[in-house]
Amino acid sequence: MDFATGNVSSALAVFLALTILIHTIIHRWRNRRLIKFMAQFPGPIPLPFVGSAYIYLKQFNTTSVVRFLLQLLANAEETESHWLGGSPYIMTTNREIINAIVTNLKNIDKTKDYDSLKVISAGIFTATGNQWRKTRKIVNPGFRTNVLDSFDDNFSYHIKIFLESISRLADTGEEHDVFRACHAFTLDSFCDNMLGVRIDIQKRRLFNFSISVEESMNMFFTRAFNPLLWSDFVYSLLGKTKKLADVSRDMRLLAEDVLNKRLAMEDLQRKEDIKAGQPKYFLELLIDAIESKEISREQCIEEIIELFVAGSLTSAISIAWLIKGAAMYPNMADKMYRELIEVCGVREITQEDLSKLPYLDMIVKELLRHITLPIIARHITNDIRVNDNIVIPAGMNVMMPIFGLHHDPRFWERPNEFYPEHFSPENEAKRPKGVYLPFSSGPRNCPGNKYAVRVVKILVANMMLHFNCSSSEPTPTDIINDLDYRIALLVCPIKGWRVRFHRRRQEPEKTQVHAAA
Numbered sequence: 001m002d003f004a005t006g007n008v009s010s011a012l013a014v015f016l017a018l019t020i021l022i023h024t025i026i027h028r029w030r031n032r033r034l035i036k037f038m039a040q041f042p043g044p045i046p047l048p049f050v051g052s053a054y055i056y057l058k059q060f061n062t063t064s065v066v067r068f069l070l071q072l073l074a075n076a077e078e079t080e081s082h083w084l085g086g087s088p089y090i091m092t093t094n095r096e097i098i099n100a101i102v103t104n105l106k107n108i109d110k111t112k113d114y115d116s117l118k119v120i121s122a123g124i125f126t127a128t129g130n131q132w133r134k135t136r137k138i139v140n141p142g143f144r145t146n147v148l149d150s151f152d153d154n155f156s157y158h159i160k161i162f163l164e165s166i167s168r169l170a171d172t173g174e175e176h177d178v179f180r181a182c183h184a185f186t187l188d189s190f191c192d193n194m195l196g197v198r199i200d201i202q203k204r205r206l207f208n209f210s211i212s213v214e215e216s217m218n219m220f221f222t223r224a225f226n227p228l229l230w231s232d233f234v235y236s237l238l239g240k241t242k243k244l245a246d247v248s249r250d251m252r253l254l255a256e257d258v259l260n261k262r263l264a265m266e267d268l269q270r271k272e273d274i275k276a277g278q279p280k281y282f283l284e285l286l287i288d289a290i291e292s293k294e295i296s297r298e299q300c301i302e303e304i305i306e307l308f309v310a311g312s313l314t315s316a317i318s319i320a321w322l323i324k325g326a327a328m329y330p331n332m333a334d335k336m337y338r339e340l341i342e343v344c345g346v347r348e349i350t351q352e353d354l355s356k357l358p359y360l361d362m363i364v365k366e367l368l369r370h371i372t373l374p375i376i377a378r379h380i381t382n383d384i385r386v387n388d389n390i391v392i393p394a395g396m397n398v399m400m401p402i403f404g405l406h407h408d409p410r411f412w413e414r415p416n417e418f419y420p421e422h423f424s425p426e427n428e429a430k431r432p433k434g435v436y437l438p439f440s441s442g443p444r445n446c447p448g449n450k451y452a453v454r455v456v457k458i459l460v461a462n463m464m465l466h467f468n469c470s471s472s473e474p475t476p477t478d479i480i481n482d483l484d485y486r487i488a489l490l491v492c493p494i495k496g497w498r499v500r501f502h503r504r505r506q507e508p509e510k511t512q513v514h515a516a517a
């Protein structure tokens with residue numbers, strides 16, 4: 001190295017060091033309130049540029065995201081400070097902090113971690129501020145009980161088609177993965193009930209929508225747990241932003257098709273509906289909002305896509321899990337069947353019957369404890385006083401692993417088991433409030449919670465009445481450690497949902513399947 005080159009190198013090194021120093025001072029000064037708040041909590045030592053993101057790299061060694069998450073939470077303090085992607089975070093399983101945040105009416109913004117979902121759709125799920133307030137106000141009436149009560153005929157129609165497809169698989173002695181059939185059912189029910197358009201995905205076996213929804217969620221969660229993919233620049237450079245947009249194209253086409261169909265029938269149908277005093281459902285409310293110029297046609301399509309994902313995938317995963325659960329836990333399945341027969345006999349089960357099935361209710365609650373959306377996150381825009389000691393300052397990001405709360409041994413007698421008795425009236429009464437949040441809580445809770453529970457229960461109850469299931473997979477005792485998982489919005493088994501179906505011998509009358517009518 002000659003003298004001049006050496007001088008240039010030294011000058012560059014000094015310049016670089018000074019830049020980093022000045023950047024650090026400005027960063028610390030700007031974030032002084034946040035840094036002071038974070039100092040109360042322990043956390044991994046942040047490294048330059050990567051912060052605490054390196055802890056997620058451990059996940060590359062395991063196939064099970066769920067186990068990774070639980071290990072992370074078990075080793076962590078109840079509340080920890082983390083620097084992720086240059087931003088300040090606390091990660092907390094503290095019940096008091098979580099409930100203070102989710103129920104706070106002023107703090108409704110999600111963190112920027114949700115932004116990569118916008119490649120798929122930019123609707124209510126990812127919206128912030130006034131955009132979110134406006135959309136939520138428009139769609140909330142579409143989830144009211146009187147609207148849901150009007151869905152019985154639609155449910156009945158789609159359940160019969162589902163049962164016919166199971167009937168074809170029954171008694172073959174072979175195992176079948178039930179997920180696509182469950183998802184086709186939830187997509188059909190969702191379109192009919194919430195959008196007012198019958199698309200008959202089950203009959204037409206249009207599984208590309210289901211593949212598209214599932215694949216897009218897989219891509220989102222793979223990215224969420226892999227810090228090497230966090231940068232938009234890197235993600236785009238690897239061609240993944242384009243791939244995600246391509247993967248979700250089928251959903252967009254379906255949303256556009258459904259909106260066009262509904263608009264084409266709108267005038268006539270709407271007059272009929274108003275005459276019959278029908279309450280307005282989701283898509284009609286959105287069309288009203290287009291007409292009054294509250295939202296654009298494009299925004300309406302974004303909302304439909306978002307609901308396809310949020311509304312159909314979550315309930316399909318829950319149904320597939322319950323069927324797999326019935327195969328893996330035969331005693332539980334028998335008890336569920338006996339309750340159905342005692343309360344309803346062998347006739348078709350309707351929404352009205354569901355409130356008379358407490359054991360089914362306990363099973364669904366226990367299922368949602370395990371398969372819950374593992375983490376939700378909020379960006380704090382207004383200081384939140386949690387108690388005398390904790391005020392969360394504006395600017396803070398908060399990761400709330402609901403999954404941790406749902407498996408905390410302080411609140412659950414058998415945290416890693418599938419134990420519906422966690423939800424017996426006595427056990428529910430003993431448990432403190434705010435430790436069970438499968439649908440979150442407060443202003444940004446899941447608006448589809450009642451619908452989800454109904455659609456899951458009504459299909460599983462009607463199916464169990466006619467079919468029993470079995471599986472070659474051994475019954476897991478510790479369901480966290482005995483199975484491997486991936487996350488596609490909710491927690492899914494890596495091995496899938498393979499079961500054998502057996503027609504119940506005491507089936508007194510054949511199901512009147514008029515699927516092909």
Ligand code: HEM
Binds near residue numbers: 126312439440
């Ligand atoms: C078992 C089924 C379901 C579970 C476990 C579930 C869970 C959740 C959770 C935890 C959230 C909050 C997410 C967050 O704060 O980041 C949420 C939000 C949401 N869910 Fe669900 N959900 C389910 C089914 C449904 C259904 C059936 C629909 C619609 C028909 C739906 C529509 C939505 C929407 C639109 C949001 C965003 C709400 C907002 O940001 O204001 N979900 N869901």
